[in-house]
Amino acid sequence: MSARKKNDSTDHPQHANVQPSLFDAPPSTTSNTATEAAGSWLSVAQVVDRLSRVIEADATLGHPMLVRGELSNVKRSSRGHVYFTLKDDQAALSAVIWSSVAARLPFELADGLEVFATGQLDVYAPNGSISLVCKKLEPVGQGTLQLAFEQIKAKLDAEWLFDDQNKKPLPPFPLRIGLVTSSTGAVVHDMLRVLRAKNPLVSVLLYPVTVQGQGAADSIAQAITELNHPRYGLDLIIAGRGGGSFEDLFCFSEEAVVRAIFNAHLPVITGVGHEPDYSLADAVADYSASTPTAAAEAAVPDLDNLRAWCNEARSQLQTFLQHRMMMAEQRFDRIATGFVDAMTNRLNQMDHRLQLASQQMTTLVVQQLTGLDARLKHQADALDTLSPLKTLARGYAVATTPASGHVLDDATTLTPGDTVRVRLAKGAFEGTVNQVIDTH
Structure with a gap:
């Protein structure tokens, strides 16, 4: 920032006794009062303004200069400006790089980094400080992009973005593939040719991007993120470009691209440059091919392999089904054997129970019949004891009327001439009553 004010064109009038330049010795004075009266004093603003004029007028200090020094006290303001100190073993110089320039730096500014700073000296009037306003910074000992590459790699490696455990398996037979590359040039045509030759059934969605220069990294990262949306129905993504210098390929090593690949839920194949080329996109990708054409080769199997796979799958399926059928039959x-055995055991148990019940019933019936037979015999014996026949056997007889069979127990009921039937122990006879004898 220049120390000049809006009233630079109307500076305070200069008197004859005022020093002609900032670095000339002031005239001698006898007292403060005399000096003030003579108008020989300068305001702070005038001193700073003269300092600024001296710097601008100097052939070396007033033009862009290249300064080598080590960064220290690096601080970034809320507006994106970066303030730091350039130092060496003998001196230190305040420096600043405005946000518009800092945003374009591919590497991070950090304490201890030695750089070549291109800029101009400027006097900041509010505090009278001199700063180097930098227009360009380059690391000492290595290229700017190489330093940025190493810084990004170290940062993301500390977050385990390159760990093999994070890599997703490639689908064996993708049907829809997203292609992130430039829509012009031979690369896209070579990749499409390989994909269609290996498997004409594959559908390819081209998302054209800038693959070199300013804005390329954001373009590539946006494409990868966008193609992960389910509405595209993709199975995997291929990102790549043809060969070029390290600077040409650097966009594939920028943090935005690496994080987009890492955060993708679809598998990502990269093919950046040629065989010796290497980018951080290759390090984080689920599969890294040496060239874009090789990436297309790796993405899909050819039809012969697909047919062989189908035949193998059919054979395995047949074997599996036969095995399952055999297992089911067994x-x-x-189950059938177990059912028959179970039913046989059940029937045997029921037969055993039936036989046992039959035996128990037979025993019970025999017991009942034996008891009844004993009772019958007892009653028969009792009846036999009371039977008239038993009495008849002892010589007695039973007289009855032949007509009614009524037993006669009173002789007075008879009259001479009545017929009487007499029952003896053996046999019977009938007779006629000749005389009734009353025994009373």
């Missing part, structure tokens, strides 16, 4: 046999 299981059915086991």
